[in-house]
Amino acid sequence: MDGFIPPHALQPVPDVPVLEVKDLHTVFMTDNGPIHAVDGVSFTVGPGETLGIVGESGSGKSVTALSLMRLLEEPARIVGGSITFQGKDVLAMSRSELADWRGDRAAMVFQDPMTGLNPVIRILKQVTEHIVSHGRMKPAAARTRGIELLRRMGVAAPERAAASFPHEFSGGMRQRVMMAIGVANDPALLIADEPTTALDVTIQAQILDLLRGLNEEFGTAIVLISHDLGVIGTVCRRVAVMYAGEVVEEAVTAEVLADPRHPYAWALVNAVPRLDAPTGARLTSIEGTPPDALNPPRGCRFEPRCPFKIARCATDHPPLMEVAPGRRARCWVTADGRSLPRPTLPAAAEAEIPLLAEAPLLEARNVEKHFVLRRPSFMKPGLTVHAVNGVDIALHKRESLGVVGESGCGKSTLARLLTRLHEPTGGSVTFEGQDITHATPAAMRSLRPRLQMVFQDPYASLNPRMTIGDALAEPLLAHGRVPNRKAADERVRELLSTVGLKTSFASRYPHEFSGGQRQRVSIARALALNPSVVVADEPVSALDVNVQAQVLNLMLDLRQRLGLSYLFIAHDLAVVRAFCDRVAVMYLGRVVEEGPADDVLSRPLHPYTVALTSAIPEPGRQRVVLGGEPPSTLRLPRGCAFSARCPIAQPACEERPPLAEVASGRKVACHFPGAFAPRTLSRLETVR
Known part of the structure; x- marks a missing residue:
């Protein structure tokens, strides 16, 4: 940030991990007995590293994050293990030491920005609070930095936004404010707990871009928690997969995505819909539910739901063991280094062909x-x-x-x-x-x-x-x-x-x-x-991938x-590709493109559809970053509603284009359909 150099950038990076967690145990004390929400979790995060923690709801991800920051309250207790930050014992810190540490050297971005922000305090005050309280700047200088932080996070018109209240922002804008608060003092460690859940794919991509930028520019160590391996794959170099309170696989993210060695990780990888999958193809899923936390299975905790289980899995609890160089998995099936087979799902019975020639229903x-x-x-x-x-x-x-x-x-x-x-x-x-x-x-x-x-x-x-x-x-x-x-x-x-x-x-x-x-x-x-x-209406937007x-x-x-x-x-185009025959893309209350799902999502003709498809969190996908926000619905623009954000806008766009048929079954509301296509992009491109 201009005029502000993070303290950890002024000194040589010590040859110690930013965060080291060993055999962490967090328990919830209940009337029926202790629930081991985090059961022997270990990992390290070095300077400038990015670690993803992935798993379905109830796997222990968020409790792990709260344990790292010591934000748990009764009946939750950390009963074993150690948490070390840059060589300092976090569990031994006093209350005043924790207050100095949180928000300064280590920060956390929570899943729900509306509950994380104070509804009666203006945005700028909340962004600058940690800067002033930790003695980094005087209030006047902190206000200048706060506005610059909002600008850097992509908040439009930050001077005006700074005087707003949280309820005046969209979900994506509130998450940007949370990011600004989290990085206000350029911490050495940033923990982001599901920062993109239920956000639009475009906003999700922008938040992930911000995390990547912080990591690359300032060397911030990042722990990103998510239930979506696609999100993890776009940001994190390494990933730890959690199930029933345990880490069941840990490796380089690319290796897990290409060749998962634990059946649960295998299911997560194959449950994510992809744009290149055929329409109507069934997704890999695991039926059943996670084990009873009060009475976990004697052997492998995934054994009751595992499609690859062997006899030993029912009686012998597997340790987290090395199954390949640099790879660890808690599985007896892959303990000898073998890979799991590719999914062979029986295709769903072919649905009857839609009666497009008949009158619409x-x-x-x-x-x-x-x-x-x-x-x-x-x-x-x-x-x-x-x-x-x-x-x-x-x-x-x-x-x-x-x-x-x-x-x-x-x-x-x-x-x-x-x-x-x-x-x-x-x-x-x-x-x-x-x-x-x-x-x-x-x-x-x-x-x-x-x-x-x-x-x-x-x-x-x-x-x-x-x-x-x-x-x-x-x-x-x-x-x-x-x-x-x-x-x-x-x-x-x-x-x-x-x-x-x-x-x-x-x-x-x-x-x-x-x-x-x-x-x-x-x-x-x-x-x-x-x-x-x-x-x-968005029936799966906030659900775990499985x-x-x-x-x-x-x-x-x-x-x-x-x-x-x-x-x-839906706002997830990959989900739509997996489920729908046709798709209509809407922008500012109008349909801007319509046609068969395969054609629209693989060969989009409208620039807005191009941006939507590029924002899907798949590793290696080229990104089109749209600048600005959609126009206000209180006063509609006279011409094309997308022209203010369009990379190919021209004077002709001052007139609103009709939704016209450009090919059999394809309709586009654009004066230049197909002029801006994914194949023309050779790098991450920011438009307007």
């Missing part, structure tokens, strides 16, 4: 939705948010149509318009040949069973006071699909079996399920009334078995 024509904000006073008119601005879209029988784009582009609003949870401001919506644009609630009641929706957050969409059985029986009884509660309970058992859940789960409440299980319940509820169309693979495979199977049509909304 669900169609929107020039649909619009504007929200008028409350007037600031009686003398001033209210502001209008232009959420959806003239969208034409059609879903056919037995088709999966993906809708993708950044947050705020209008995807979720479009979903609510098509399901008539919102009434359109303009245009028309037709379902099964019937105009439902302004249908009354009574008229929609008869259509609701055939037009269902799966929401992004299953926990928020399920009543916490109702058992799963009651939640699934409610629509059956309300629509008169069953004669009595006994018949409803029988149908509930069928639905739970259909989505791969035990029938005994009907008596449980939502909080007793994992995220993936709750999403299966939401899918079961959507299927209860035998719909013809299911609108799925659970994501399970849910996607389930939805593919249900499509084939029940002949469903899906409108699938």
Whole structure:
């Protein structure tokens, strides 16, 4: 940073690790007994190194991070092992020493920036707090540095943003502020706990670029925690894979991605959807759940779910042993140095071909939705948010149509318009040949069973006071699909079996399920009334990659078995490629490109689609970094909405391009379709 040299850059780097963890044990004391959340974890991070810690929810990743910073509170306790930072014993530090160390020499960026930021303190004050409290600068100089930090993190108009409150920022902007706070004193160690979970692929790529830049420019040692090996592969040189509180594999990231030596790492690698995978191909997933933390298996903790297990795995707990030079794995199968076989998944039964020649099942024509904000006073008119601005879209029988784009582009609003949870401001919506644009609630009641929706957050969409059985029986009884509660309970058992859940789960409440299980319940509820169309709004965006693979495979199977049509909304293009026949790309409330998923995602024609596909976290993928933010939805630009960020914008873009067909089945809203293509990029390119 200009005028600020990090203390660890002024001195020769000592020949000791920045962070050294040996046999760390963290336990949660409960009434039923101790839960070993972190059970014998060891690793080192040297100066300028990047280490990724990967695993599904409950594997112990976040507890490990909190243990490193000594941020745990009762009933959690560190009961064994050592944590050493630049030769100093962290576990022996006093409270005042910890206060001096945290935020200065070591910092942490948390997963949820909204809970990590104080909602009543302005952004600049929060960024400069650690700079002043650690005596690095006087308040006036700290304010200048704080604004420069925000600029460096990619916050647009940092002088204006500095006076804002957290709720005025998007999720991506709040995460940038958290990054600015974390690096304010240029720490020698930065721990980032799931910093990109549920963010758009473009924002995710920008955050990862920031982490890479800190590591390369200042030699900051980084520990990046994630459930996505693709994210880890773009930033980290080494990776530690965790399962049930243990490190089960540790090696150079590229080696793990190419040839994982532990079955759990093998499953994580193969569960990630890729753009080069064929559409509709099933993903590798591991059924079942992690072991009971109060009563772990006697042998290998992964043995109950392992497809490669041998007899020894059930009785003998494997140590973390060297299975190849520089590689360690906790597995008896690969202990002799052998590799695991490539996945050989049986392909899903071929779905019936979508009936594109027939009339659409669900169609929107020039649909619009504007929200008028409350007037600031009686003398001033209210502001209008232009959420959806003239969208034409059609879903056919037995088709999966993906809708993708950044947050705020209008995807979720479009979903609510098509399901008539919102009434359109303009245009028309037709379902099964019937105009439902302004249908009354009574008229929609008869259509609701055939037009269902799966929401992004299953926990928020399920009543916490109702058992799963009651939640699934409610629509059956309300629509008169069953004669009595006994018949409803029988149908509930069928639905739970259909989505791969035990029938005994009907008596449980939502909080007793994992995220993936709750999403299966939401899918079961959507299927209860035998719909013809299911609108799925970001159904897998916040799930672990293994659970994501399970849910996607389930939805593919249900499509084939029940002949469903899906409108699938997502910001992850690789997920859309794995699931959808066609895709529509939205930007600022409009569709800018539409066509077969294979064509659009492998050969994009609109510059915005090029940027989206380049942002997918796959090692070696060339990146197009878009500058700036999307225009405000309060005042739409007159011409092309993307022109302010477009790398090939020209005077002709002052007029808005129509969504025109440029090839059979391909539509693009661009004056120069295909002029900016991935094959023209030879390096990381920042545009506008």
